[in-house]
Amino acid sequence: MAEDGERKEGFSAPEIRRDPLSGAWSILATGRSRRPGAVPGASREPACPFCPGNESMTPPEVWSAGRKGSAPDTPGWEIRVVPNLYPALVPEAGERGWRKSSRVGIPAQGDHEVIVHSPEHGLSLGAMDARRAAGLLGAWQARYRHFAAMARVRYVQVIVNHKREAGASLEHPHAQVFALPVVPRAVLDELRESRRRAGNCPLCAEAEEAREDDRVVAENRAWRAFVPYAARAPFELRFAPLRHAGDFAAAGREELAGLADVLTRSLGALSKLLGDPAYNLWVHAAPCDGKDYQHYHWHLEMIPRIVISAGFELATGMYLNIMEPREAARQLRVSAG
Numbered sequence: 001m002a003e004d005g006e007r008k009e010g011f012s013a014p015e016i017r018r019d020p021l022s023g024a025w026s027i028l029a030t031g032r033s034r035r036p037g038a039v040p041g042a043s044r045e046p047a048c049p050f051c052p053g054n055e056s057m058t059p060p061e062v063w064s065a066g067r068k069g070s071a072p073d074t075p076g077w078e079i080r081v082v083p084n085l086y087p088a089l090v091p092e093a094g095e096r097g098w099r100k101s102s103r104v105g106i107p108a109q110g111d112h113e114v115i116v117h118s119p120e121h122g123l124s125l126g127a128m129d130a131r132r133a134a135g136l137l138g139a140w141q142a143r144y145r146h147f148a149a150m151a152r153v154r155y156v157q158v159i160v161n162h163k164r165e166a167g168a169s170l171e172h173p174h175a176q177v178f179a180l181p182v183v184p185r186a187v188l189d190e191l192r193e194s195r196r197r198a199g200n201c202p203l204c205a206e207a208e209e210a211r212e213d214d215r216v217v218a219e220n221r222a223w224r225a226f227v228p229y230a231a232r233a234p235f236e237l238r239f240a241p242l243r244h245a246g247d248f249a250a251a252g253r254e255e256l257a258g259l260a261d262v263l264t265r266s267l268g269a270l271s272k273l274l275g276d277p278a279y280n281l282w283v284h285a286a287p288c289d290g291k292d293y294q295h296y297h298w299h300l301e302m303i304p305r306i307v308i309s310a311g312f313e314l315a316t317g318m319y320l321n322i323m324e325p326r327e328a329a330r331q332l333r334v335s336a337g
C-alpha cells in the first residue's frame, strides 16, 4: 500500500504508527475530525442519530436485540449495533506494514462499532435496572466474540465514554468496540505484572485486600467492585470477577448478571453522589491472538472525569490522586444506600 495510505473521500485510511521514542502505538484517523463536536466550536447535529426513528442517520445496523418482527434500520430494537460513521479502524485498510528508518507503522485494519445501549436517549448504564444491563453486557460480549474470532484481530477493546467531558461526541448512551491488530500498551503492562506473579494473581489478591481495607463498594457472589489501592483519581473503580479467568468471551450468563448488578449499583451510587459525572469505563481482557494467558484476570475499570489530568500525568505516566481510596469507597457505599 502507499506510504500515506489509500485516499478515500479526501481522507487517508487510518494508520497505526509506532512512536520511536517510547514504542507506544498511536492511531492516526483523520476522518474522525468530521464527527459532530470533534473539533471545539464545530456545530453539533440537530437530531440524535441513535434515537429510534433516526436509524437512517447511521450506517446500516449489523446486530440488534429486541426486535419483534420489525425490519432492520427501523424502530423496534432494544439494543442496536452499527459501524462507527467515523471509524478509527477499517477492515479494508490494507495488510502490509512499513518501516522506513524510525517511521514504523501498520494499516489500522480492524473494526470500530457503536453499541447503542437502549432506545432511550437519557437512560445511562448506571440508571438501568440490572436485568436490562445484563442483556446489554450480553450484546457487548456478542460483538466481542465476533471480533475475537477473527484471525487478524489481536485485541478487542470495549469502552464507554459517558458524557462530553469524557469524550462522547453524542450523549445518547452507547459503547464502542475497537477490533485492533495490536495489543495496546496498557494491556501489555498488566499482562507483564500478572505473568511475573503467575500463580499469585495480582487481581485475585487485590480483590481480597479491598475487602480487608474497606475499599469495597458493591459485591455479590460473582463480582466485587472496589476502589483500587493505588487509585489514579477520586472514585476510580475496578470491577473484578471473583473466579479467576482471563477471557471475557467465555464468561457465562450468571457471571454477566453478577457484573450487571455491581456495575449498575456502583455507577448509580456515583451518579447520586456527584450529580451524574462524566466517566470512562472499559473492559480489560486477555488478547485474542491465540497465546496462553491463563495468568491474566479480566476486569473492568472506571475513572470519573472530575479532575483534569495535566502536565505531570503526561510527563510521567504517574497520577496525582487527592482522595484516600478508602474514603472514596465509604462515600460511594453511603450513596448506594
Ligand SMILES: [Zn+2]
Binding pocket: 048, 049, 050, 051, 120, 121, 172
Ligand atoms: Zn438519542
Ligand SMILES: [Zn+2]
Binding pocket: 201, 202, 203, 204, 205, 243, 244, 245, 296, 297
Ligand atoms: Zn486472578
Ligand SMILES: [Zn+2]
Binding pocket: 190, 284, 299, 301
Ligand atoms: Zn486493567
